[in-house]
Amino acid sequence: MMFNRSRPSSRNTVGIDGISINDFAKDSVANLNKLSREIRDGTFHFSGLRPHLIKKPNGKDRLICIPTVKDRIVQRSLLEYLSTKHQEKLANDVSYGFVKNRNVKLAATLACNLRKDNPWVFKTDITSFFDRVDRKVLVQAISRHVRDKSLHKILFEALSSEVLYSSKQELIRITKLGIKEGRGVRQGMPLSPIFANILLLQFDKAIKHKSYKCVRYADDLIFFTKSAEECKAICQFCSIELGKLNLQIPPIEPNSKSVIYEPGEPAEFLGLGLCLENGSYVLKLMPKQLESIRDSLLKMGSIKELLNRNIKLANLGQAIESRKSGYIYAYVDCVNADELEHELANIQQKVLKKIYTDGLHIDVNKLPKESRTFLGLL
Numbered sequence: 001m002m003f004n005r006s007r008p009s010s011r012n013t014v015g016i017d018g019i020s021i022n023d024f025a026k027d028s029v030a031n032l033n034k035l036s037r038e039i040r041d042g043t044f045h046f047s048g049l050r051p052h053l054i055k056k057p058n059g060k061d062r063l064i065c066i067p068t069v070k071d072r073i074v075q076r077s078l079l080e081y082l083s084t085k086h087q088e089k090l091a092n093d094v095s096y097g098f099v100k101n102r103n104v105k106l107a108a109t110l111a112c113n114l115r116k117d118n119p120w121v122f123k124t125d126i127t128s129f130f131d132r133v134d135r136k137v138l139v140q141a142i143s144r145h146v147r148d149k150s151l152h153k154i155l156f157e158a159l160s161s162e163v164l165y166s167s168k169q170e171l172i173r174i175t176k177l178g179i180k181e182g183r184g185v186r187q188g189m190p191l192s193p194i195f196a197n198i199l200l201l202q203f204d205k206a207i208k209h210k211s212y213k214c215v216r217y218a219d220d221l222i223f224f225t226k227s228a229e230e231c232k233a234i235c236q237f238c239s240i241e242l243g244k245l246n247l248q249i250p251p252i253e254p255n256s257k258s259v260i261y262e263p264g265e266p267a268e269f270l271g272l273g274l275c276l277e278n279g280s281y282v283l284k285l286m287p288k289q290l291e292s293i294r295d296s297l298l299k300m301g302s303i304k305e306l307l308n309r310n311i312k313l314a315n316l317g318q319a320i321e322s323r324k325s326g327y328i329y330a331y332v333d334c335v336n337a338d339e340l341e342h343e344l345a346n347i348q349q350k351v352l353k354k355i356y357t358d359g360l361h362i363d364v365n366k367l368p369k370e371s372r373t374f375l376g377l378l
Contacts, residue, residue: 015068098193301354
């Protein structure tokens with residue numbers, strides 16, 4: 001599908017209608033009242049998704065799908081309602097991703113504890129999960145698990161939202177990512193994660209029936225067993241059970257995402273290592289994840305990037321500290337948490353120096369100590 005795109009003032013918050021969160025907020029009461037009437041009257045419909053393609057370090061594209069502000073408000077309202085009402089069902093013994101009151105920290109801690117008595121690990125993920133979701137199967141899952149039939153129509157319409165491209169070149173880039181119209185649910189929509197969890201409830205139930213020790217975080221899966229043979233059996237189990245949902249995992253082979261870890265090997269899960277140290281398993285922040293955190297923070301050294309995030313000099317320090325605190329909290333249980341905190345402090349200095357030097361053209365080396373301290377520089 002094609003549309004004529006306007007030039008948004010903020011690429012992170014503007015949908016295909018060109019309206020930003022700030023634009024909507026200028027007359028929020030009237031806009032919300034109008035939105036409420038449309039929903040009550042049955043005249044509300046979701047708009048297409050604005051694509052934003054970002055080049056990854058490996059040269060491949062990453063697609064971010066951006067709904068309109070109106071669509072985000074409706075989807076977040078539905079998400080809050082469904083997450084609360086179906087909390088017990090979604091927060092089962094297996095699922096930890098995008099579930100209310102659960103997070104990466106809890107998932108990784110549980111995984112580490114499970115490995116103490118079951119040291120063999122089978123780690124895998126569902127191949128191109130979000131882009132390969134069978135919408136018919138998802139509709140059946142929603143119909144079965146969401147008993148509020150009055151919500152079915154709007155939920156089915158949300159899951160059918162498509163990316164609207166602005167040029168043939170953009171279409172080619174999107175198609176190369178394996179995205180096909182009529183298949184999958186688009187990442188970037190607030191409802192996408194809960195759609196994933198609803199679809200996989202059947203799979204979670206099968207895992208529990210088998211009494212497997214497992215943690216699932218969206219499409220990331222990690223199982224804990226007492227032998228390599230059990231790991232292979234679980235791989236076959238996943239292929240069969242996910243096949244019922246028209247999904248699959250990669251086979252166990254060199255350079256595959258399906259991996260069997262022996263008891264002494266660090267098993268990586270959600271960027272953390274489940275490592276054997278001094279006879280017990282501990283959580284450890286892995287170099288690859290540390291590099292990802294470093295790259296994410298260093299992007300804040302660009303004034304253009306900061307303005308896109310609505311960060312200005314007045315709230316710069318708070319924004320950086322907030323990001324740092326979030327990382328420290330998420331990885332506080334890692335044995336190398338002190339190393340992370342030290343690295344974050346160094347990155348903060350690099351970010352500030354880059355902003356002052358490259359962005360504001362200040363020669364910080366010539367500033368007196370008092371001025372440097374005022375600017376947050378050591």
